[in-house]
Amino acid sequence: MxxxxxxxxxxxxxxxxxxxxxxxxxxxxxxxxxxxxxxxxxxxxxxxxxxxxxxxxxxxPYFFVKSEDSDVDRLPMKSTSAEVEIAGVIANVKVVQTYRNEGKRPIEAIYVFPASTRAAVSAMKMTIGERTVTAVIRKREEARRDYEQAKSQGKSASLLEQQRPNVFQMNVANIMPGDEIKTELTYNELLSPTEGVYEFVYPTVVGPRYSNQPAAGAPASEKWVQNPYLHEKEPPTYSFNITARLNAGLPIREITCPSHETAIRYEGQTRASVDLGANEKFGGNRDFVLKYRLSGESIDSGLLLYRGKDENFFLLTVQPPKRVVEAAIPAREYIFIVDVSGSMHGFPLEISKRLLTDLIGGLKPTDCFNVMLFSGDSTVMAERSVPASADNVRRAVEMIGRRQGGGGTELLPALKKALSLPRKEGVSRSMVIATDGFVTVEEEAFELIRSHIGDANFFPFGIGTSVNRMLIEGMARAGAGEPFVITRPDEAPAGAEKFRRYIQSPLLTNVKADFGAFGVYDVEPAGIPDVLAERPVVIFGKWRGEPSGKITVKGSTGAGEFAKTVDVGGSRPEEGNSVLKYLWARARITALTDRNQLRSDATRVGQITELGLKYGLLTSYTSFVAIDTLVRNQSGSDTVTQPLPLPQGVSDLAVxxxxxxxxxxxxxxxxxxxxxxxxxxxxxxxxxxxxxxxxxxxxxKAPVKSDLRIAVRKVEVRGSLAETDVRSVVDSRAQEFLNCPEWSAGKHKPGIETIVIEWAVDRSGKVGNVRFVSSSKRLSAHLERCLIKIVKNWIFPSGGNKGTVVRVTIEY
Structure with missing residues (x-):
């Protein structure tokens, strides 16, 4: 190649x-x-x-340009913050967004922001000075109509709409000069541990979505894609803060935050608080990830009950047995589908390369595999899968290693092409997809995967600091697989090892739940999927009568049959479990949405709408709207869309x-x-x-004028970053030196020369203080400036409490 x-x-x-x-x-x-x-x-x-x-x-999406009109405040969003309360396995989150008009004319502000795919948004309110307006839930079109009417009447109003299960849009109308308006929304979500680790993720930014849909015919629900973005490395124009209070109910073994600097304080054995570090004020360009583990590898499992006025709800969590590895693992076929589009350029693609090297390198000689790289077009390594021999593995790694990222993200054609590849009869096929998910064709992808459920299972890997988790989790759910999210290169080996374990030996298959005399109905999920990860079986539902009897969860393991029985009478209904009604409704809405994506049905749309209205939840068909009673604007307003930062590590090519x-x-x-x-x-x-x-x-295709080659001979690292992470970035970016005019024009005479360059990497991954340590041949001032400029554009993984000094020896 x-x-x-x-x-x-x-x-x-x-x-x-x-x-x-x-x-x-x-x-x-x-x-x-x-x-x-x-x-x-x-x-x-x-x-x-x-x-x-x-x-x-x-x-x-497009790039933000600051307007020269100082009368209009184009950056109305001043701050966003979140307060997280985790009690047992349930997180309650309050999000506050502050808008302030520092211009001279009234404005309407539009802000697109992400949320957890499992978030059950159940309340919103708007505060203007001393006045607070509680939002009401309405059918989507009714809420939009009421909002537009209030805007035209000069009333302050706010509208919260769901564009995707993990993408929301806030509109705030008639923000007068000098006004400060706060919107507050509340949501809940269930935390389910994997391999003993609980993880709470708070998404902070929506990455730019690639779409080939014509703008003229696009429905209003898709217009959010046309959002302004700042350039790579530019910090958000608004501040960010988050606090978390944890009441685990069981002794806490450890708490970590791999995404941000935090201050963690333990308040006894079962409680802790987490506050964002002072230098993370503009850290709203990557997901906030909080992980914790309970002492003795404990898992908070069992039965929670809530008795309501008209309905009663339950939540059952059952820990599966330990994994049993099969003595003989049958041969399998793997199709590795790798996103090499513009949004993957740089840091995300380096993570993918590391991940795929680990995945492919771990195949057994009896396995076969193929590799597909896709952006606007797609390239496969071979017309049909090849044996996982040492030569073929090396060929695949080289194929992936040469790509730098560029072009659109045509996911659907890539999936269709992968599914059409010739296959070997009698061999199980698995599709492994590595992408950041910055596309708008989630529903079409889910439908395609479901229609081929018997042909392969799907294991999507989300790559980057702010991945589209709706796509990653949805593809796994539709394809009977398991989702993974890899945010840093050092997480790639562990992700690859998890994947191998899941493939080789599912924890629990043929899972059934027997509720006995316990009068349950409206149970979610309707059918329990195979358990691949070390994660509890989770069942929501409603119940009638008195809570009594026994629930038994059964399944098959590598060591035989498994059964776990829970005594219903041992649990009492508690008022504090009222959030179960929202979590059940969210689970039912997700199930209906999944089925509706496979085959659209007006009845299901009606059911989702009814659930949103009945339980007061934000859905694709229901929205929150808050309208002030005062008429405050008689002169019209300018509409401005808040620009978003590019997710950390994502380059300008994503736009x-x-x-x-x-x-x-x-x-x-x-x-x-x-x-x-x-x-x-x-x-x-x-x-x-x-x-x-x-x-x-x-x-x-004309030959290059210069035959110059770059080789990285030595990488020395002092500080927080791992040498392997630094080496991965340097190896992938060093060829950019060939873009310097003196080298690209062939002015270098044949021979081997060396240069040693040193630079500093701060805690956010940015490069500074680049200098030449030595050179075997004198370089021109123009060439030195060019090489330094290239290094300053590199982005390294963030993390650690101090910076890192890197010294690299290069031969050319």
Whole structure:
């Protein structure tokens, strides 16, 4: 497979720049109030400025550009905070968003933000000065109508809508100059441990979604994709804070926060508090992850009961048996599907490379496998799966290692192509998907996977600091697999090992629940899936009469039959368990939504709507709306969409448009041609991405003028980061040095020379203090500046309490 040469990189960048200049000259690229967009200029940005929308653009995120109009506050979101209370296995979360208008004209603020896929949002209120308005739940279209009417009447109002189970949108109307408006929403979720570890995840930012859907025909529920973003490495324009209070009910063994710096205080054996570190004020660019383990590997399992006025609810958790490894593991086929699109460029793709190296390297010689890389197009290693021999494994690792990331994220064509690959009869097939999930085709992906449930099971790996967990968890649920999320390179080996254990020996199969004399109904899930991970079996439901009798959960293990019996009479209904009604309703809504994605049904839509209204929950078809009674604005307002930070480690390529001032991205490489023995498909014509003409493709295949090669000979690390993590980034990025003009133009004479460069990496992963330690040959000042500039653009994993010093020896 040919290496991407620097001439190609430069030529693609030049073509893109010329196209951009042409679009400005012809009036197709225009500066909008919140961003500048090229080719895929978002309709809302045009509409805000009264500019015409041609109607032939795709839904696209775009880069924020600060308006020169100081009368309008384009950054109304000032802070977001969360207070988390964890009692036993249930988390209660209160989220407060503060909006302030520091401009001179009234505004409407729009903010798109993420949430847990399991969040049951049950309340919202809006505070304006001393007045507080409690929101009410309405059918989605009714809530939107009431909000728009209040906005036009000059009343302050707020509207909370669900765009995806894990993506919400807040609209706040008529924020007057000098106003500070706070919105507060409350949600609950169930925490279920895996291998003895409880994990609470608070998502902080929605990553930019790739879509090839035309903007003109897109429904209103999809318009959120057209959101402005800041550039990579730019911190959020609003502050972030989170506190957590843990009452585990059992002795706590340890608490960790791998994502952020925190202060952890233990308050006795069963209680603790967690506060965000002082230097994490702008840490809202990655998921907040809190993990804790109970002493003695204990698991909080059993039966919780709640007796309501009209309905009673229960929650049953049963810990499965220990894993038994089969003596003889049958041969399997693995299809590794790897996202190499623009949003995966840099740090996320390096995690994928590390993960896939561990996964493929751990295959048995009796297994067979194939590798598919996808962005706007897709490339497979072979037309059919090959044996997991040492040569084939090395070939696959080299194929993955050469990719740098670029292009769109055409997930569906990749899945369809993978499912159509020839297969060996009688061999179990598993699909392993590595992606950040920054797409808008979640429902279509779930439907495709469910329709092939007998052909393969699916194990998605979410890669990055703010992955689309709805997609990752939904693909696993639809494909009878297990989801994984890998946020750092050092988590890749453990993730690969977990995957091997799950595949080789499921914990529990053929799982059934016998409720005996306990009068249950409306049980979720209707059927209990096989248990792959060391995670409790979780069952929600309602009950009638008196709580008595026994519940028995049965299943098959590698060592024989398993049965666990719970005495219902041993548990008492408690008022503090009232949250069970929300958790049950959320579980039922998820099940109905899953079935509706497979085959849309008006009856199910009605059932979801009814559940949202009855239990006061945010759903795709029900929204919260709060309206003040005072008329405060008589002059109209400007609508502004709050720009979001790119998730930590995600590059500008995820947005796919040049930044202001024609500043080109540090890597505008086009998707590379398939290497020898690989099979490639052209990028979809409807992808919304430019396709090269045949003449241009031939030109790009011209040989590189320089035969210069870069080799990393030594990496020395002092500080918090692991040498393997640093080495992974350096190895993958060192070839960028070839983009420096003196080297790319072939001015270097043949021979082996060395340079030693040193730099510092701060706790957020940013590079600084780059300097040359030594060089066997004198370098020009221009070349030194170019090499330093390249290193400063690298991003390393964050973490640790202190910085890291890196010294690298390079041969060229």
């Amino acid at each position: 040919a290496e991407m040469n620097p001439i190609k990189v430069v030529s693609v960048a030049l073509v893109f720049a010329l196209s951009f200049l042409t679009s400005i000259h012809t009036g197709q690229g225009k500066r909008a109030g919140n961003g500048i967009a090229v080719g895929g200029i978002p309709g809302p940005a045009l509409a805000e400025q009264g500019l015409p929308d041609t109607g032939d653009k795709t839904l696209s 796919g448009a040049p930044s202001p001032g024609l500043r080109m991205y540090k890597s505008m490489a086009a998707p590379r041609s398939a290497g020898r023995g690989e099979v490639s498909s052209r990028e979809s014509a409807g992808s919304g991405r430019p396709q090269a003409s045949p003449a241009r493709e031939e030109k790009e």
